[in-house]
Amino acid sequence: MPTLIETEEQKALRTAVAALGTRHGRNHDRDALWAEAGKLGYLGVNLPEAYGGGGAGITELSVVLEELGAAGCPLLMLVVSPAICGNIIARFGTEQQKDNWLPGIADGTRLMAFGITEPDAGSNSHRITTTARRDGATGDWLLTGRKVFISGVDIADATLIVGRTEDARTGKLKPCLFIVPRDTPGFERRRLDMELHATEKQFELTLDDVRLPADALVGDEDAGLLQLFAGLNPERVMTAAFAIGIGRHALARALDYARERTVWKTPIGAHQAIAHPLAQAHIELELARLMTQKAAHLYDAGDDMAAGEAANMAKYAAGEACVKAVDQAVHTLGGNGLTREFGLASLITAARVARIAPVSREMILNFVSHQTLGLPKSY
Template sequence: MRLQPSFDERLLRESVARLAGEFGAEYFMEKTRAREPVTELWKKLGDNGYLGAFLPTEYGGGGQGIWSLAIVSEELAAAGCPMFPLIYSAAIVSNVLARHGSQEQKDTWLPKLAAGEAKIAFAITEPDAGSNSHNLSTVARRTGDKYVINGRKTFISGVDSADAILVVARTGTDEKTGKGLLSLFLVDPDAPGLEHTYVPTAVNAPEGQWMLFFDGVEVDADQLIGTQDKGLRIVFEGLNPERILGATLSTGLARYALNKAVSYVKDRQVWGVPIATHQAVAHPLAKAKIELDLAGLMMRKAAALYDAGSPEAGEAANMAKYAAGEAGIHCVDAAIQVHGGNGVALEYGLTDVWWLARFTKIGPVSAEMVLNYVSEHTLGLPKSY
């Protein structure tokens, strides 16, 4: 694991930061308030090869590791443009298709995903099955050369701007354990029998959250990803990239807030001196910076282990997600606090990112489930659920 960034890494960071700066937080929030996708930014990322950094070169990707995509995500968030689709479309779905898709599925989707010409949403969470994927109640039944899907999903990001939805559904039950056997399907967002309802949240992001209702939705058998009943293993393969990219949202937002705070406390004067000279102001920011850099180190470790194919990647990815979530909240909160009353003034842009920073402690995996993982797999404690 390199502690000093390579020339290519520095160049990638600088390039993405420069591109993101052409749009910035004001553009991002305008799109968010209008509930419109950031199409121009997404397309430019694709044109410059950033969205396909994690994909094989034969499909227009960069053939790089997960760390390259993590850099793209973090730099965008640090510029005030945190991008959920980089988690679900560029990291989870693209990875699933590249590893388990049929040749036709790869040829159809991977070049478009790499070029920013398509997005694919990811639908696994249900009202009664959040982290307990074995308990999914959305069912897909084989009828001839089709599958028929019935059920519902909740908190699914970006459905309204997706070109397809990767749906996880139950296709059977393990006779020994009683747990669901899962399969993955590519579903047309406009398929007959599929309805979606917007879920209002406090999180500021162009990609809204949606409830999905499947009522006899037919899917051709060739839209199955991988093998029937073997989908849980495929889903788990996407969890480490999800954790790492989720962590980058937190660290990017932390940098965004911390940069604003440092600039403010240097300029803001009370009793004839900048407020940065007071330890009560400086120390919380210094503590937040330490937490941020520690989280960044764990993110780098997780990415290096994942790219090396190490079985320890899961532990590191979960720890990185936890550490980054904590650092993100503390950095944004410290930034708001040192701004005083201006911290809640909309013009300073800190309240725009507060709920997203707070949300990263809940999803895409909750802090409690990370602690469960570490308790069981790292410390060897009895399973608690």
């Protein structure tokens, strides 16, 4: 897909990652692909050079994820480990936390999961009930709560958990972030039985008075939402890139089929009933990509407020475009679109994830109607 606003370095990155994705393909070995991407510097392209990263930004990391997705081998943990956790630690972590985590995240030898969603809170971060309190005798933190739909906890070395602490001045709870190593006592996980056939598994987490040292806290205890959205905005941008990559992959499969499948002496792609919906899918994916690029550039420029608005819009547009592209691709192939040989049927569920996670399209519409358009809330 042609690009208009990327630098020569970004275009070269896109070409190189596309070649890597093509070599591995949709039947890839996830661990092998992850290891090679790490050695080539793609996993940490957004992280500071001082800690083994590429010194670029979310703009470049989203290119990596999109191109791998377009080749049929998206790496979901790219959204979580370098984009969310890596960015938060790079921006707000202590020097010790940066030294300990960023080099491994950058080269792929260490993974970090991210735990925010709760069974009763959903998209409402203000209703998070996982709480953190200090042990006055030791200065340790004690975390108690539950999380759900947390990706890759079994393969991650630690999970960055979003909890809440009490503000001594107001008595209100505010969000705080804690690094919880995988084998910490009291930190339990249960795999969820998902219809989604992805390499990365989903888990429910239980934290029962999980004891953590004082230095497990990431950033300032009083920073609250600022630190949280330093990770959530990149998450939305990367989810958009994930969706665009999947949509492109599905569209490419459909185009190959439409050019070759012949009925009544003519390839089916010659018929407007086939050609026009595929053209529409291409247009909508391109538009979503432009919004994703805008959101990534705003985030990399340090404009968190504008990046939040753009990232939500990008995620919405990409999710819608992805679902439509996959649906049209399956429809183009007819019965073949549901066979394992062509690999499109499994994308139906994966595409739906882009509409739901990490925030539903309805919540994005709420955000835009209230924050952008200035309309009143009903809640």
